[in-house]
Amino acid sequence: MKRTLLLLAVALAVATAPSALGTQLAFGTVTVGPTETFSGSGPSFGVPGGVVAGDTIAIETTGIMYLQAGNTYGTNAAGIVVVAGNGAGVGGDLANPGTGTMYGDLLLGDPATGNFFAVYPSDAAYGLGSLAPPTDLTITLDLGSFAGGALLGATTLEFLLSDTVTSDNSGEYIVSSESSVPEPVSATLMGCGLLAIAALVRRRTA
Numbered sequence: 001m002k003r004t005l006l007l008l009a010v011a012l013a014v015a016t017a018p019s020a021l022g023t024q025l026a027f028g029t030v031t032v033g034p035t036e037t038f039s040g041s042g043p044s045f046g047v048p049g050g051v052v053a054g055d056t057i058a059i060e061t062t063g064i065m066y067l068q069a070g071n072t073y074g075t076n077a078a079g080i081v082v083v084a085g086n087g088a089g090v091g092g093d094l095a096n097p098g099t100g101t102m103y104g105d106l107l108l109g110d111p112a113t114g115n116f117f118a119v120y121p122s123d124a125a126y127g128l129g130s131l132a133p134p135t136d137l138t139i140t141l142d143l144g145s146f147a148g149g150a151l152l153g154a155t156t157l158e159f160l161l162s163d164t165v166t167s168d169n170s171g172e173y174i175v176s177s178e179s180s181v182p183e184p185v186s187a188t189l190m191g192c193g194l195l196a197i198a199a200l201v202r203r204r205t206a
Helices: 002-016 184-205
Strands: 028-032 044-046 056-062 065-068 072-075 081-083 106-110 115-118 136-142 156-161 173-177
Touching: 028 156, 156 173
Parallel strands: none
Antiparallel strands: 028 173, 044 156, 056 136, 056 173, 065 072, 072 081, 106 115, 106 156
16 A cells, blocks of 8 residues: 555656746736836746746737827737838838837846847738738747847846837737646656556556
8 A cells, every 4th residue: 555655656746747848937917018118117027947948938918009199100019010100001010229129019038137029020920011910919939049048047037018208108918828738748747647647546456
């Protein structure tokens, strides 16, 4: 009986062991407002032990950010214009000089270094060139390779908006993430653990 309990405990430990190849991070749901454009102003979440190779994060963002008065020049989180303004038509974008991002981009970065990067690429998949760009965007980022690995080691990650003058801004981005899907390695370990448990039960009842 004691041997069976010991083997059962080992099997459960294997099944629930965290993957050494990274973790799927999550932060719940946060709101990025129209003036949160500088480090320390946006919503953030901690990464215990820091970002390591293999860490991933699944991000969904909904909403429109208006960068001009009167709810004009509205963009989705990829910086694609969904409401025309500032000389930019629907389906276009406009670079924010010196940042490597587009106006209206949702940014993710490390507040300790001040390095922030666009979450979503400005491309056709997120509405570039479309007459009806989407406002509900999803992406899964490999944080080990995202932005050339610039976030490796970061113990806090923060979301910001790419813009300069914010006095006439309005709107918001609702950003959410979940970690309900096991990583492939974790799923394999869990499967091995469950098979071991099943074998033990079968042996004891044979």
